[in-house]
Amino acid sequence: MHDTPAPFTEEDYAARMSRAARDAAETGLAGLLITPGPDLTWLCGHRPAATTERLTLLVLTPGSEPRLLVPSLERPDAESAPGADAVRISDWRDGQDPYAAATGLLLPNGRYAVSDTTWALHLLGLQEALPLTTYRPLTVVLPLLRAMKDDHEVARLASAAAAADAVYEEILAVRFTGRRESEVAADLARLLREQSHSQVVTVVSSGRNSANPHHRTGERTLKKGDMVILDFGGLKDGYASHLTRTVHVGEPTEEERTVHDLVRTAQQAAFEAVAPGATCQEVDRGARRWIEDAGYGEYAAERTGHGIGVTAHEPPHLTGGEETFLAPGMCFSIGSGVYLPGRFGVRVEDVVTCTADGGRRLNATDRGMAIVA
């Protein structure tokens, strides 16, 4: 068993909900409506066993106490959530109309942000119960709700990153030649679980498959001369890891070395562009310029990175055209990649946090092209 970090406190949850309500007010919203998923768990600590047709709804209204409406069957669960004391819980019973129960918590003509993943069943129920309310997807109006992490959250991401580093160092010792992508991916998954990870995702792209950035692990057998992209992560103590390294089976060619060096240089340039006040697209440009200057522009990866936290992919998106400003506490992946169709690809990606002084890498393992057997 690993050391579980101290749980978040009632004050942590109260602070998150209060900040979210303030952000809503500043955006001209009457409030936030949150259904089960990462936002609900992050805001109030409640994680229903399943997302179902029974409405569970957290209502955050500027200037009012947070309200959580739950099915009566799930009330005991909700009351035992770590943030339960920071919300006022009410319930509805089977046979009652949950949307009627929700109307007492909403302004009849309010404009609300609603979780992207809220079921249509529930949104239509609210729209019918309160025809003058209007709704916007949460990530459209408040994309950065969970983007700024506090020190405890950064510590959890750093711990997840260290675990992923350890997995990478262990995988270098396994045999690659003669085994299938799916077998190496299973090794990665097992190592991640040994490193206290859950919800593991592992992708192994070898040889020509490495040139396809959307490759799914398959049954190709690895052989000498293959580039192999290892892209993996999962959740540890509720926070995500995501690490990508490209290794080579046996000795690489000169061109393979050149492309790998280029990708690492580009990734370093993106990392160095991280600073409070820099925009996402400036970081993306930092990587892309190097690749373009080297003549590989048309083969560059589409995106440099993405936010990471209680989910593996979240705003901010480090892509061209994205003008969001970086701020201290934001955590995201920084990657660079070159994909030569039909031949090979290289990607290197780390998790980085933005501090007042610039970027800090949470992954520390070597970014060089390891030679595997």
Add this chain to the structure above:
Amino acid sequence: MHDTPAPFTEEDYAARMSRAARDAAETGLAGLLITPGPDLTWLCGHRPAATTERLTLLVLTPGSEPRLLVPSLERPDAESAPGADAVRISDWRDGQDPYAAATGLLLPNGRYAVSDTTWALHLLGLQEALPLTTYRPLTVVLPLLRAMKDDHEVARLASAAAAADAVYEEILAVRFTGRRESEVAADLARLLREQSHSQVVTVVSSGRNSANPHHRTGERTLKKGDMVILDFGGLKDGYASHLTRTVHVGEPTEEERTVHDLVRTAQQAAFEAVAPGATCQEVDRGARRWIEDAGYGEYAAERTGHGIGVTAHEPPHLTGGEETFLAPGMCFSIGSGVYLPGRFGVRVEDVVTCTADGGRRLNATDRGMAIVA
């Protein structure tokens, strides 16, 4: 490896989509809008790797060919789905507006049924792109979309039920005394997987816990004298199993025997009430009357059963007040239960299909109170 049944054909999928569109027309709908989930897979065979912020939408319009809109990245997957030849596929690319792409497939003022689980993000996108369209939750307007199974589907449910029967017969040989609920539940899960099941759900409720119909498997240690409810199932070849039996550790008391006999009698009465044209609540009454007459009415289970197919719980619901008529091809669980708070509970539940001649049990294993060690 078990023998995989013959896959459903393009004709099977075409027939399902055509029937769904006809049902939509009869309900006064302009069509059905289906996003990833069991309905999408059942209708056209497409099962995206994940449900994401990228819109995937099946549009079924009476009198028109089925249309499937997918993200361009997922087009290869969609084109390899077993029902792909029965739909016309189009795609949208990152950077394009998927809702604008969808408008070409919808009537600008149509009234549509939409999957219950469609993300609010997508529903709001459609509502904004086509402000005069209106939407109703699919299970509200067409609850029986998947309820009538064809012979191939019933065969898969029968195969899943036979596998669950085999698991039950095997679990009787394991040790119960001195082991925890979680350990017996893990045994059930392992046996189900050995019987080619995926997405396994197992609940073990022992002693006083058996009196709580919402108990989740815990760490209680089983001991002589315990009633133990075993409630388990999963998916086999895409179709669900669900079996509940109540066993006893060592010799039961006379009252325990009496209650178990009563539950079995009530379950048999419900089974005998199954016939085309009977209503769901008549079947429910069939079980409940016996329990009430025996003086246990206030301790009776809330519901007799639920539909089963590509999901483990779906309409029709066999409960009081539910006036849906049974029809040949419907498949559902039939259960009965008595829960004596603080003492013990008993539940017995099988999967049954409605034929022209009445109910046919798909589970064949003994319903008596087995004595375990």
